[in-house]
Amino acid sequence: MARRFELLVFDWDGTLMDSAAAITASLQAACQDLDLPVPSDKEARFIIGLGLNDAMAHVLPSLAPANYARVAERYRHHFLADGSRVGLFPGAQETVAELHEAGFVLAVATGKSRRGLDRELAATRLGAYFHATRCADESFSKPHPGMLQHLIDELGVDTARTLMIGDTIHDMEMARNAGVARLGVAYGAHARHELLAFDPVGCVDAIGELRAWLLAHA
Numbered sequence: 001m002a003r004r005f006e007l008l009v010f011d012w013d014g015t016l017m018d019s020a021a022a023i024t025a026s027l028q029a030a031c032q033d034l035d036l037p038v039p040s041d042k043e044a045r046f047i048i049g050l051g052l053n054d055a056m057a058h059v060l061p062s063l064a065p066a067n068y069a070r071v072a073e074r075y076r077h078h079f080l081a082d083g084s085r086v087g088l089f090p091g092a093q094e095t096v097a098e099l100h101e102a103g104f105v106l107a108v109a110t111g112k113s114r115r116g117l118d119r120e121l122a123a124t125r126l127g128a129y130f131h132a133t134r135c136a137d138e139s140f141s142k143p144h145p146g147m148l149q150h151l152i153d154e155l156g157v158d159t160a161r162t163l164m165i166g167d168t169i170h171d172m173e174m175a176r177n178a179g180v181a182r183l184g185v186a187y188g189a190h191a192r193h194e195l196l197a198f199d200p201v202g203c204v205d206a207i208g209e210l211r212a213w214l215l216a217h218a
Contacts, residue, residue, distance in 0.1 A: 014188025051141030145178035172198035
């Protein structure tokens with residue numbers, strides 16, 4: 001049976017990497033360090049997936065852009081301080097490897113920095129499975145369609161044959177803005193009902209369901 005999709009584009013945090021709780025706690029700790037208003041869990045989780053400037057503008061609207069780098073430095077300090085808190089979702093590595101073996105073109109579109117993504121691709125040994133990756137510090141931040149458009153152009157795949165997989169409304173909106181089908185994963189940062197508002201082709205609740213959906217429907 002012919003496949004519907006050729007290119008599968010994954011978000012990273014909250015989709016493959018179980019990092020939403022660590023991101024939330026690290027942002028809150030950074031704000032405490034700098035005597036800034038500490039965002040609630042909900043506010044902090046909302047900005048997961050956005051690039052630095054958009055994230056800071058949303059969660060700390062009174063902070064001058066010149067001070068964003070100070071928050072980012074303290075955030076990185078806390079996020080890296082306890083690497084044991086963060087790892088791939090159980091089954092994520094096997095899922096990516098199986099999809100690669102099945103012949104899909106795989107890519108990543110993430111709000112992480114290039115330095116941060118490269119570090120985690122090396123640590124998880126997933127880098128070899130992805131044909132291309134795009135980060136927020138080398139493109140427009142989600143939900144702008146730029147990251148997806150660059151990946152589609154680089155890999156030479158038709159928009160209609162591309163599927164975006166992510167756990168936030170930013171992923172879903174980016175895909176919609178790019179004219180790309182989207183699959184929501186409701187085990188990450190944002191709730192199922194928020195993802196469903198963007199008319200995804202499906203929405204799954206666990207990595208095992210993600211693997212099964214992709215192998216059966218992609």
